[in-house]
């Protein structure tokens with residue numbers, strides 16, 4: 517008879533603070549309710565959102581609202597982690613969309629809990645997550661980048677209503693969202709200008725950008741240059757003189773959108789659209805570094821520096837005796 521352990525490895529965060537508040541522990545393995553699936557997680561990610569939650573460095577105007585959502589004095593969910601890719605291990609009796617063995621990817625929303633070997637989720641979209649079948653042609657690690665960068669890039673690029681031939685500028689092109697947004701804008705037929713720092717110029721171009729601008733060397737845009745759509749893909753806390761110049765370089769009717777305008781929508785239909793573009797080779801997730809779960813502190817320290825190139829991923833290995 518096959519024996520399953522009722523314990524699992526997880527990263528536990530019982531207080532807000534520096535990366536060192538994240539501790540590897542053994543905790544109870546969750547069991548799915550009738551309307552839940554149990555996911556065996558093979559990869560998770562360290563995103564800008566995870567850094568934000570762990571450090572709780574919340575701008576003063578959102579402080580009360582965000583702390584009420586994530587926990588007033590300490591994280592409400594002691595296992596954090598927003599992104600997962602893995603396999604459905606078992607399903608509750610009411611589950612219709614998934615079956616054991618399905619390979620899935622998604623976000624856990626306010627449910628968090630992706631820094632663990634297992635996670636239970638509902639199959640329907642809500643602020644507690646969204647889940648879909650993962651693209652077949654990429655690894656679990658790549659799927660975490662496709663999920664997070666993809667959901668953000670799709671949601672915000674859609675706001676541009678891009679038509680073929682239009683001029684699009686992606687500011688902050690080397691992050692998880694930026695690298696996906698370049699590829700999506702190219703797929704939609706735009707001429708893409710990507711803004712990043714010196715070290716990233718060449719490989720960002722290789723993702724499909726027609727032109728690149730170095731925000732560490734250029735403070736202004738060439739005279740007469742205008743864009744139909746500009747996406748700030750790094751958010752309002754990261755700025756430069758060039759970013760200020762970009763805001764004024766719009767065509768009549770052009771649109772400037774920041775990734776911090778509004779909240780991330782957890783949408784499994786969008787995950788399915790991302791899957792199609794990944795499987796047809798139009799979008800390739802970019803991974804910067806991969807760490808084992810045991811090195812989560814190191815991974816958070818690296819991402820916290822704010823200069824990752826694409827996504828930073830955590831691999832979760834499972835004890836095969838379980």
Ligand SMILES: NC(=O)c1ccc[n+]([C@@H]2O[C@H](COP(=O)([O-])OP(=O)(O)OC[C@H]3O[C@@H](n4cnc5c(N)ncnc54)[C@H](OP(=O)(O)O)[C@@H]3O)[C@@H](O)[C@H]2O)c1
Pocket residue numbers: 563564565668687688689690691692693694711712713714716731749750751752753754755756775776777778779780822823824825826
């Ligand atoms: N609306 C929402 O609900 C929501 C949800 C999640 C995240 N977000 C926003 O999404 C942002 C992006 O997340 P992400 O994970 O995709 O980003 P990220 O990967 O953390 O971004 C890192 C990139 O930012 C670039 N960067 C740093 N400072 C910069 C500057 N001054 N100008 C231009 N680029 C700069 C870095 O490139 P260099 O090394 O070349 O500088 C690096 O490649 C987050 O910071 C957050 O503001 C919004």
